[in-house]
Amino acid sequence: MAKQQVSRSIVVHAPAERVFALLTDPRRHADIDGSATVRGPLHGPERLVAGSEFGMDMKMFGVSYRMTNRVVEYEQDRRIAWRHIGAHRWRWELEPLDGGATRVTETFDYSTTGPFAVLYQLAGYPSRNARAIEATLPRLKKLVEA
Structure with missing residues (x-):
């Protein structure tokens, strides 16, 4: 794990294209969110692309x-990675594996926040985000494999 990043991975028994389709559909983000903070989409495209x-x-x-x-x-x-007004990012990386499976890695990356990174650490976000990622990945796996 890199400094100022929290990452976890899971193997999903589905091709990367299927996983990516779910991740790029913001209408489904509440379905996979393990933090219980995402309630649903308000606006935006049906499929996310660079700059969306x-x-x-x-x-x-x-x-x-x-x-x-x-x-x-x-x-x-x-x-795919996104950010809001804060400089930190939520990143998803997909690695195709033999047999049509995919290793999915979700990362909360606060290395881009400069001096504010200390505030994230003091507020307990790295451990809070680790728990959320650990809850999100099995939800994603279940949805994609269904």
């Missing part, structure tokens, strides 16, 4: 809010 903006209805610590995200990394069927 999409809004999500969110709730954390009992407070509802809205967040607009922008896709900042994109490689068809291999990688």
Whole structure:
């Protein structure tokens, strides 16, 4: 694990194209979210591509809010990452494996936040995000394999 990043992986028994199709559909993000913060889509395209903006209805610590995200990394069927007003990123990387399976790695990357990275650490986000990723990946696996 790189410094100022939290990553976890899972093997999904489905091709990368199928996994990527789910990840690039913002209407399905609440279905895979293990943090219980994503409530549903507000606006944006049906399929995310490089530069896409999409809004999500969110709730954390009992407070509802809205967040607009922008896709900042994109490689068809291999990688997608987005960020909102903060500089941190949520990244998904897909590695095709033998037999049609895919290794899926989700990363919370706060290395791009500069001096604010210390605040993320003090607020406990690395461990909180690790738990959320650990809950998200099995949900993704179940949906894609169904």
